[in-house]
Amino acid sequence: MLHRDTRVLYPESCYDHDLCLKPPLLLWIGILFLSRALALPPAMGLAHFIAGADANVSAVMRSLWRPDTLISSIPAAPLLYAFFRRIPTASRAVRWIWAHGRVILAVAAGTDIVLSAIQLYAVPQNDGELFSTVCAITIDAFLLLYVLAARRVRDVFLDFPLDVKAGGEQPFDLSHLMDGDD
Numbered sequence: 001m002l003h004r005d006t007r008v009l010y011p012e013s014c015y016d017h018d019l020c021l022k023p024p025l026l027l028w029i030g031i032l033f034l035s036r037a038l039a040l041p042p043a044m045g046l047a048h049f050i051a052g053a054d055a056n057v058s059a060v061m062r063s064l065w066r067p068d069t070l071i072s073s074i075p076a077a078p079l080l081y082a083f084f085r086r087i088p089t090a091s092r093a094v095r096w097i098w099a100h101g102r103v104i105l106a107v108a109a110g111t112d113i114v115l116s117a118i119q120l121y122a123v124p125q126n127d128g129e130l131f132s133t134v135c136a137i138t139i140d141a142f143l144l145l146y147v148l149a150a151r152r153v154r155d156v157f158l159d160f161p162l163d164v165k166a167g168g169e170q171p172f173d174l175s176h177l178m179d180g181d182d
Helices: 025-034 036-049 055-064 069-084 092-099 101-122 127-149 151-158
Strands: none
Touching (some): 025 101, 069 101, 101 127
16 A cells, blocks of 8 residues: 655644554544444443443434444444554555545445435334434435545545555654754
């Protein structure tokens, strides 16, 4: 994968310890939202048993989950895994998933929009279900535009820690300039 030098575009605080561009918070939220059919059930269990969430919280979380969201969560879930495995020793599969992250997210968001629209028009819904479906479509449309249009998202998916063991070069290191040993 190309290790593009984006240091001239973003402040130093935007980089992790491997000198790779950190994913923005909105991208994290977007991936969690798009993989909600697989991520939400464990989150509901944790919220119930650890935090003692009440029935209202569970009802809101259940309104975000429908069986058809599994279809759009399937492409987004490996990307969630790749987020956690974005390290220099990551496998080729993780690197491939990461390199194609924008396309994967666009497919997941587009699929979710289509399935939610079908749900909206084909299945009679009460007011609460209607509201959650319209909200899901709105969030999906925003995420789709964000993933496709944001330069920071594009640059994050172009950046991955170099695999030093496989012959990659060590990332540029400024620490020797800070030591004062000339």
